[in-house]
Amino acid sequence: DATTADMLRLYEQSGQSPAFGVTLDTGNPLAVCEDPLQTAVALAPVIRHIHLKDYTIHYAPEGYRLVRCIAGRGVIDFRGILDAVSRNGHEILPGIEVAAQATRTIPFLRSSWWDTFPNADPRNLVAALQTLWEKGRPAHEAYSSAWERGEDSAVVRAEEWRVLRESAEYFTTTMSG
Numbered sequence: 001d002a003t004t005a006d007m008l009r010l011y012e013q014s015g016q017s018p019a020f021g022v023t024l025d026t027g028n029p030l031a032v033c034e035d036p037l038q039t040a041v042a043l044a045p046v047i048r049h050i051h052l053k054d055y056t057i058h059y060a061p062e063g064y065r066l067v068r069c070i071a072g073r074g075v076i077d078f079r080g081i082l083d084a085v086s087r088n089g090h091e092i093l094p095g096i097e098v099a100a101q102a103t104r105t106i107p108f109l110r111s112s113w114w115d116t117f118p119n120a121d122p123r124n125l126v127a128a129l130q131t132l133w134e135k136g137r138p139a140h141e142a143y144s145s146a147w148e149r150g151e152d153s154a155v156v157r158a159e160e161w162r163v164l165r166e167s168a169e170y171f172t173t174t175m176s177g
Helices: 004-013 036-046 078-086 122-135 153-174
Strands: 022-025 047-052 055-060 063-068 104-106
Touching: 004 036, 022 036, 036 047, 036 078, 036 122, 047 078, 055 122
Parallel strands: 022 047
Antiparallel strands: 055 063, 063 104
């Protein structure tokens, strides 16, 4: 889990080499308590590829949970991210990524979690928390995938294809043009 500052530091260490590039996974900034749009804006000059992935965000006792979902049904501002990156001078062909089947908990309310990010700027947490407050779902809401529920492989496979198919539909209908 790399922060925006980590990526920019690597870019500086490369001597700002034109060979340096970043693949932006649109959901990953939330895993480090950063806002995906702010991350895209900050990294835009060095983004060379994008994984379009969406999450719903759920309150959790220790922070929040990231739960995969069909693109357009979560919290990611795809249009804002694509607009920010479209002006970076690189031809970018984004790919759709279906998030992992396992729900991911971001335990930012545990001080030990922050040990992983000793140089984190706490101001970056503000936008992630605003997303949680504006779009967060209740902690008790059901969120598990078919895989997490232990469903048989046919049910898991059907869910995977549905999430991918409906995500593709979102990008080809809602986001085109």
